[in-house]
Amino acid sequence: MEALISVQHLHKYHQEDLILDDISFSIEMGDLVSIIGPSGCGKSTLLRCLNCLDTFDAGTVTIDGITLSRPMQEKLQAVDEEFLDRAHALRQHVGMVFQSFNLFPNKTLLENIMLAPIVVKKEQHDVARAKAMALLEKVGLLGLAHRRPWSLSGGQKQRAAIARALAMQPKVMLYDEPTSALDPGMVEEVLEVMRHLDHEGMTQIIVTHEMRFARDASDYIIYIENGKIVEISDEDEIFISPKDERTRRFLRRYM
Numbered sequence: 001m002e003a004l005i006s007v008q009h010l011h012k013y014h015q016e017d018l019i020l021d022d023i024s025f026s027i028e029m030g031d032l033v034s035i036i037g038p039s040g041c042g043k044s045t046l047l048r049c050l051n052c053l054d055t056f057d058a059g060t061v062t063i064d065g066i067t068l069s070r071p072m073q074e075k076l077q078a079v080d081e082e083f084l085d086r087a088h089a090l091r092q093h094v095g096m097v098f099q100s101f102n103l104f105p106n107k108t109l110l111e112n113i114m115l116a117p118i119v120v121k122k123e124q125h126d127v128a129r130a131k132a133m134a135l136l137e138k139v140g141l142l143g144l145a146h147r148r149p150w151s152l153s154g155g156q157k158q159r160a161a162i163a164r165a166l167a168m169q170p171k172v173m174l175y176d177e178p179t180s181a182l183d184p185g186m187v188e189e190v191l192e193v194m195r196h197l198d199h200e201g202m203t204q205i206i207v208t209h210e211m212r213f214a215r216d217a218s219d220y221i222i223y224i225e226n227g228k229i230v231e232i233s234d235e236d237e238i239f240i241s242p243k244d245e246r247t248r249r250f251l252r253r254y255m
C-alpha cells in the first residue's frame, strides 16, 4: 500500500541549531502513530513542519499526493512562492490540535466549528451548521453547542478543538500533547475520541506522554531524541524490549 504520509530526510534549523536531523518515516492510511521523546527533542517542531506552520530547510514531505521538497543547500535560504502555495494546499489536508485548545474565546462551540468551513471552504451556512452539529455529537458535546469556551472544562474544550479540526475534513489529524494541559480526570474522554476516530479509519499522529494510551492504541511508536529518530517500533515491542538503550532509559521513567 502506498503511504499517505511520507517524510524523507527532513532537516530543520533554528539559526545555527539543527532541530530536526534527517527525519524519515512513512505512515499508511488509517494508522495511529505516537511520537514520544524528552522535552525539547523536536516533537512540536516536527508536527509544525507537517502542518506547514513552520517551514523546513531540507527534505521532502508528502501528504496525500502533495509534495513539498527542499534540497540540501550550503546556506539556509528563504522559501519561494511556489513552496508557499504548495504548503497552503497541503495544510488543507491536515488537522491540528494543540495542548492549549486555541478555540476562539468569543465564539460558541458551534461557531468555532463552522468558521473555517465557511471562510476557507466557502461552505453554505446551513451545510456547515449541520456538519458542525454532527461533529459535536460525535465528540459528545451536542448539548453544549451554544456555550462559549470559558464555561467549559478542559476536556470539553479539547473535544471541541478536535471537532473543529475535523470540520475541514482532513486526511490526517496531528495532536501536540492533547491531554497534557488537562486534569487527570479529563484525559480519558479525549483519548476516547481519538480511539473512536481510529476505529473510523482516520489517520492520526499523536505527540504524547500518555504511555499506556500509546501502547494500547498505536500501530507503532516513534521515539525521538535530540532531533533524531532513535527508533520506530511496534507498540508492544518498544515497551517490552526497546532496541536502543536511549529508548530504554526514557521509558524507564514512565514505567
Ligand SMILES: Nc1ncnc2c1ncn2[C@@H]1O[C@H](COP(=O)(O)OP(=O)(O)O)[C@@H](O)[C@H]1O
Pocket (backbone or CB within 6 Å): 014, 019, 037, 038, 039, 040, 041, 042, 043, 044, 045, 046
Ligand atoms: N522559535 C524557535 N527558535 C529557536 N529555537 C526553537 C524555537 N522553537 C523551538 N526551538 C528549539 O527547538 C528544539 C525543539 O523544540 P520543540 O519542537 O518544541 O520540542 P518538543 O516539542 O519535543 O518539546 C528545542 O531545543 C527548542 O528550544
Ligand SMILES: [Mg+2]
Pocket (backbone or CB within 6 Å): 043, 044, 045, 176
Ligand atoms: Mg512540544
